[in-house]
Amino acid sequence: MLRRNCLLLVLCFFFEQSSCAPFQSGPGQEWSRGLPGPSAGGRNGGSRGFQRVKRGWVWNQFFVLEEYMGSDPQYVGKLHTDLDKGESVVKYTLSGDGAGTIFTIDQTTGDIHALRSLDREEKPYYTLRAQAVDLDTNRPLEPESEFIIKVQDINDNEPKFLEGPYTASVPEMSPVGTYVMKVTATDADDPTYGNSARVVYSILHGQPYFSVDPKTGVIRTALPNMDREVKELYQVLIQAKDMGGQLGGLAGTTTINITLSDVNDNPPRFSKSIFHLRVPESSAIGSAVGRIKAHDLDIGKNAEVEYNIVPGDGGNMFDITTNEHNQEGIIMLKKPLDYETKKAYTFKVEASNAHLDPRFYSFGPFKDTATVKINILDVDEPPVFSKPTYTMDVYEDTPQGTIIGAVTAQDLDAGNSPVRYSIDWKSDLDSFFDIDPVRGTISTNELLDRESIAQHNISVVATKVNNPVLTSKVAVTVHVLDINEFPPELTMPYETFVCESAKAGQVIQFIGAKDQDLPQAGQRFSFKSPQEGVKTKNFTIRDFGNNTAGVVTLRSGFRRRVQEIYHLPVVIEDGGLQTLSSTSTLTIRVCGCDADGSLLTCNAEALFLPVGLSTGALIAILVCIIILLVIVMLYVGVRRQKKKETLMTSKEDIRDNVIHYDDEGGGEEDTHAFDMGTLRNPKVIKENLFRRDVKPELGLGPSRPIASQNSADISNFISQRLQEHDGDTSAPPYDSLATYAYEGEGSVAESLSSLESVKGEPEENFDYLNEWGPRFKTLAGIFKERSESQSDVTSTATSENKH
Numbered sequence: 001m002l003r004r005n006c007l008l009l010v011l012c013f014f015f016e017q018s019s020c021a022p023f024q025s026g027p028g029q030e031w032s033r034g035l036p037g038p039s040a041g042g043r044n045g046g047s048r049g050f051q052r053v054k055r056g057w058v059w060n061q062f063f064v065l066e067e068y069m070g071s072d073p074q075y076v077g078k079l080h081t082d083l084d085k086g087e088s089v090v091k092y093t094l095s096g097d098g099a100g101t102i103f104t105i106d107q108t109t110g111d112i113h114a115l116r117s118l119d120r121e122e123k124p125y126y127t128l129r130a131q132a133v134d135l136d137t138n139r140p141l142e143p144e145s146e147f148i149i150k151v152q153d154i155n156d157n158e159p160k161f162l163e164g165p166y167t168a169s170v171p172e173m174s175p176v177g178t179y180v181m182k183v184t185a186t187d188a189d190d191p192t193y194g195n196s197a198r199v200v201y202s203i204l205h206g207q208p209y210f211s212v213d214p215k216t217g218v219i220r221t222a223l224p225n226m227d228r229e230v231k232e233l234y235q236v237l238i239q240a241k242d243m244g245g246q247l248g249g250l251a252g253t254t255t256i257n258i259t260l261s262d263v264n265d266n267p268p269r270f271s272k273s274i275f276h277l278r279v280p281e282s283s284a285i286g287s288a289v290g291r292i293k294a295h296d297l298d299i300g301k302n303a304e305v306e307y308n309i310v311p312g313d314g315g316n317m318f319d320i321t322t323n324e325h326n327q328e329g330i331i332m333l334k335k336p337l338d339y340e341t342k343k344a345y346t347f348k349v350e351a352s353n354a355h356l357d358p359r360f361y362s363f364g365p366f367k368d369t370a371t372v373k374i375n376i377l378d379v380d381e382p383p384v385f386s387k388p389t390y391t392m393d394v395y396e397d398t399p400q401g402t403i404i405g406a407v408t409a410q411d412l413d414a415g416n417s418p419v420r421y422s423i424d425w426k427s428d429l430d431s432f433f434d435i436d437p438v439r440g441t442i443s444t445n446e447l448l449d450r451e452s453i454a455q456h457n458i459s460v461v462a463t464k465v466n467n468p469v470l471t472s473k474v475a476v477t478v479h480v481l482d483i484n485e486f487p488p489e490l491t492m493p494y495e496t497f498v499c500e501s502a503k504a505g506q507v508i509q510f511i512g513a514k515d516q517d518l519p520q521a522g523q524r525f526s527f528k529s530p531q532e533g534v535k536t537k538n539f540t541i542r543d544f545g546n547n548t549a550g551v552v553t554l555r556s557g558f559r560r561r562v563q564e565i566y567h568l569p570v571v572i573e574d575g576g577l578q579t580l581s582s583t584s585t586l587t588i589r590v591c592g593c594d595a596d597g598s599l600l601t602c603n604a605e606a607l608f609l610p611v612g613l614s615t616g617a618l619i620a621i622l623v624c625i626i627i628l629l630v631i632v633m634l635y636v637g638v639r640r641q642k643k644k645e646t647l648m649t650s651k652e653d654i655r656d657n658v659i660h661y662d663d664e665g666g667g668e669e670d671t672h673a674f675d676m677g678t679l680r681n682p683k684v685i686k687e688n689l690f691r692r693d694v695k696p697e698l699g700l701g702p703s704r705p706i707a708s709q710n711s712a713d714i715s716n717f718i719s720q721r722l723q724e725h726d727g728d729t730s731a732p733p734y735d736s737l738a739t740y741a742y743e744g745e746g747s748v749a750e751s752l753s754s755l756e757s758v759k760g761e762p763e764e765n766f767d768y769l770n771e772w773g774p775r776f777k778t779l780a781g782i783f784k785e786r787s788e789s790q791s792d793v794t795s796t797a798t799s800e801n802k803h
Contacts, residue, residue, distance in 0.1 A: 062112065062149040066120045067156055076103065076149060079110035081132045083141050091135040096128035096146070103128065103149065112149075120151040121188045153190035155250060159199045159240035161185050164254030170221060172228035172260040173360075180210065180219040185240030185252055200245035204253065206236030214245070219256065228260040229297045264302035264357040267366035268294035274371045275349075277331070281339040282379040286332060289318070293328045294351035294368055303327060304354040310369070314345030318374070331372065339378040340412050346373045382470035383409040383419045383462040390460075390476040392442065395483055396450040404433075406441040407474060409462035417466040424459035424473065432456060433478065442476065450480040451516055486516040487580040488525050488572045496586050497602055498539075499593035500560065502553050507542070509551040509586070513572045523547065524575030529568070530583065539568045539588065551586060558590045564602075565589055 062077045084090040094105040094112070103126070105112050131144040161183060168181040189196035201217045203210065211222040219236065236256040243249030270292070277290035296303040307322055307329035309315045319332045329349060352367035360366075385407060392405035411417045421440040423433060433456070434445045440460070448456075456478040463471045491512040498508050513525040527549035529541045543549045551568065566588040573581040591602035769780030 062147065063152045064114050064118060064149055066118050066151045066154055068114065068117045073104070073113035073115050076112040076114055079105065079112065079130050079132075081110075081142060083132060084110075089135050090132050090141060091138075093131050093133060094128055095131075095144075097126040099128055102126070105130070118151045120153045120190060121157060123151065124190070125150040153193045153196055155189055155194070155196040155243060155248075157188035157196075157242075158250035159185035159187045159242055159252040161238075161240065161252060161254035164256075166254065166256040167259075168219070168256060169259045169261045171263050173225050173263060173265055174221050176221055176224050178221040180221065180258060181256070183212075183217045183219065183238055183240075183254060183256065185217070185254075187242050189242065195243045195246070195249075197242060198244045199240045199242055202239050202241070202245070204237040204239050206234060206256075206258075209234055210236050210258065212238055219258075226260055227265075228262050229266065232260050234258045234260070262299045262302050263360070264298055264353060264355060264366070265360045265363060266297040266302075267364065267368060268296040268303075268305045268351045268353060269368050270294045270351065270370040272370070274373060277372065277374045278377055279333070279337065279374055280377045280379045281337040282381065283333050283337060285334065285336060288330050289333050289374065290331045290372075291323075291328045292331070292349060292370065292372065293326070294370070296327070296353065301355050302353070302357075305329075305351050306354050308350045308352075310348040310350055312347055314374070315347040317345055318347065320349060331374075337376050338412075339376045340414075342376065344373065344375050346371065348372070378414065380413055380415075380464075380467055380470060381411075382472040383411050383464055385409045385462065385472065385474040387474070390474060391479070392476065393479045393481055394444060394448060395481045396448045397483060397485070398444055398448060400445060400447065401443050403441050403443045404478065405476075406439065407435075407460050407462075407476065408440055409472065409474075411464055415466060417464040420463050420465060422461045422463070424461055427457060427459040433458060435460060442478075448480045450482045451486075454480055456480070482517050484517050484574065484578050484580055487582040488513045488515045488523075488574045489582055490514075490570070490572070490584045494586060495589075496551060497589045497591040497599060498553060498558055498566075499597055499599075500558050500590060501556075501593060501597075502558060503556045504553055506553045507550040508539075508553060508588070510548055511551065511570065511586070512548050515574050517574070526573045526575075528571050528573075530571055538566055541568075541570055551588070560590045560592070560602075563590065 064074060064076050068074045079092050081090060088108060091107045092105055092110040093107070094100070094103060102115055102118070103112055104115055126149045127146065128149060129144050129146045132141045133139060134141060164183070166181065166183060170178055170180050183201070185199050185201070187197040187199055191197035200214045201212050202214060203212050207222065209221070209223045209226060210219055212219050217238070217240075219238070234257075236258055237253055238256060239251050239253045241249045241251035275290070275292045279289040283289060292307075294305050294307075296305060305322060305327045307320045309318065309320055317333070317335050317337070319334045320329050321332065322328070323330055329351065331349075348369055348371050350367055350369050356366055386409070387407075390405065390407055394402070394404040398404075407421065409419045409421070411419060420437045421435050422437060423435050423442075430446070432444065432446045432448065433442055435442050440462075442460075458476050458478065459473050460476055461471050461473050491514050494509060494511055496509040502508065511527070513527070515523055515525070517523075525547045527541050527543045538554055540552050540554055541549050542552045549570075568586045568588055570584050570586055571581055572584065573579055589602045592600045594600055766780055766783035769776045769783065
């Protein structure tokens with residue numbers, strides 16, 4: 001209000017200085033133009049015409065205060081022209097932005113007023129146009145001129161933080177002056193007018209930890225070595241004040257949440273120096289026996305801890321790993337425990353950070369050490385055998401009850417309970433063995449046969465007397481040793497032959513031997529003839545000393561005609577402690593061979609065959625002869641079957657007066673091949689002919705003319721029939737049967753021949769069977785086929801192409 005009053009006083013003083021001169025504030029702007037209209041003086045005293053006169057409008061840019069709160073319209077300024085002599089003949093008009101709504105002008109005096117309060121932030125200036133016109137004629141006295149009314153700013157907007165509240169972070173232990181972030185406040189007032197938009201920043205809350213630059217709004221740390229583990233979150237209140245921070249300026253605030261981010265500035269620390277753990281001796285290898293933890297005040301990867309066992313007493317029995325979720329050290333069992341051997345283990349565990357920050361090496365070593373003491377708990381354990389497995393040997397056929405070995409188990413617990421032994425029945429289903437429950441000796445329960453089962457695998461169970469639930473098993477392997485109980489024999493049944501051209505001393509067969517007994521250090525066989533020492537005439541056995549022998553000829557000149565087969569005994573002995581032998585007989589056949597000794601034939605009957613004709617050739621010749629005989633027999637049978645067959649063989653086709661013959665006719669001129677009297681019939685059938693070789697169809701056959709009853713010769717009748725059949729296009733191209741019967745007409749009983757029964761009897765229609773349903777469909781088809789196949793046949797004859 002004070003400012004507005006001062007401005008009014010200045011304006012009043014200005015008007016007093018200028019009195020009736022044109023409106024002017026400060027150095028005025030003056031436009032001088034010649035107007036086509038008369039001047040004020042010309043209007044009063046008369047003039048000869050429009051003269052170019054000097055316009056006397058002089059004003060500066062008008063200003064109006066924003067946010068005017070007075071009850072009267074706010075005075076803006078005054079318009080005046082030199083043509084206005086105060087005689088009320090000039091009228092002032094106003095147009096443009098807000099003319100008539102926001103701004104108004106007194107038409108007589110030219111005073112401009114603002115009708116309502118204005119806001120510079122809404123619209124900073126208004127462009128209007130003013131003109132002086134004749135009051136009576138409304139004719140422009142001067143050209144229209146444009147001017148601006150600017151809204152003068154006042155400090156009515158406080159600074160605002162458009163993006164607040166803010167969030168920022170800075171590493172802990174940062175030095176003073178470390179950049180945190182920058183904030184900016186905006187003021188809607190005019191930055192070019194006064195200090196209304198000049199903003200200054202300050203901290204209202206958050207000292208002495210942070211500071212802010214008053215001009216730029218940059219926030220920095222103000223306190224060194226701020227520790228996240230002491231305080232992690234800081235809330236800073238920043239103020240932005242206009243008018244350069246002077247008294248009376250408007251202010252805005254915002255909040256900044258600053259978090260100290262973690263750095264690895266803390267080493268891990270065990271909560272205690274000694275950890276006591278207890279572990280049962282029955283714990284499995286790889287199982288967890290305990291957990292320890294070193295606490296690190298840091299977070300994230302800076303709190304990751306690695307655990308290691310310091311080499312020393314008991315360290316090789318255990319291992320330690322890190323749980324990634326809670327950073328605990330899990331102690332794992334590395335080797336089996338035995339309370340009776342060692343009752344306690346002591347070792348040290350070191351905890352260290354996995355990720356170190358070189359800036360904080362000066363803080364000291366980032367690791368800690370603790371002692372772990374593990375006490376082993378005694379557990380009632382099953383008996384322990386003296387060996388992991390047992391192996392025993394026994395000869396086959398050993399008498400029942402013979403002890404073959406023993407097993408031993410012991411209770412290692414403090415109670416030292418007695419142990420009882422048994423054989424797992426699943427491993428000895430046939431009960432070949434027995435065991436002494438107290439001493440653990442194993443004996444045979446049956447006679448053993450190496451050739452049946454050479455090795456027995458049984459399981460012996462040891463049980464504690466004071467706790468039968470605790471048992472242990474051990475595998476016992478029993479090898480059945482072989483004794484010489486089987487004599488040797490030939491490896492295979494040999495087929496031996498000697499060529500007729502064989503010479504004396506020639507080896508004609510190699511032989512070997514086998515033995516079912518188990519070889520001790522490799523079997524040894526010897527071969528000989530039972531006539532050893534006695535001179536033989538034909539063959540002998542030669543032992544090669546390598547478990548093989550050969551059959552050797554003692555002479556030459558073997559002949560199949562003289563003797564075809566020779567028998568040679570062979571004695572075979574093994575090399576066992578108790579030597580066993582056997583005698584086998586080789587059958588030697590005398591065979592014919594070619595020049596290089598290859599076998600040709602060994603059959604004696606081949607001697608009587610032609611030279612060069614082998615047995616295979618004879619068999620081939622015999623097979624060919626048999627095939628030819630079979631073909632001849634089949635041909636004869638077919639010929640006989642054809643003689644018995646006729647053209648019509650079905651009993652249903654037989655009719656009276658039908659002649660069957662199988663000789664070819666001589667044509668039309670042949671009258672001696674058969675009796676013509678059978679064709680002489682005084683009359684012919686008037687109806688159409690029915691053929692037996694084609695299906696009868698109504699309306700297809702040509703109508704036959706009625707033969708004269710008085711005809712004495714049948715030749716004309718036959719000639720007509722031949723012509724009819726020769727011209728019948730439906731006749732088949734092969735020999736067929738035709739009916740030439742004529743029985744006359746005029747009889748009351750009509751024809752008595754069975755050949756005319758088809759014509760005389762009406763055909764029954766079996767179509768009604770189709771209406772009885774699908775069950776009678778097959779029966780209806782049978783009756784239909786039979787009705788269609790019936791025809792009138794009285795006699796048959798054959799010819800080649802014409803009748």
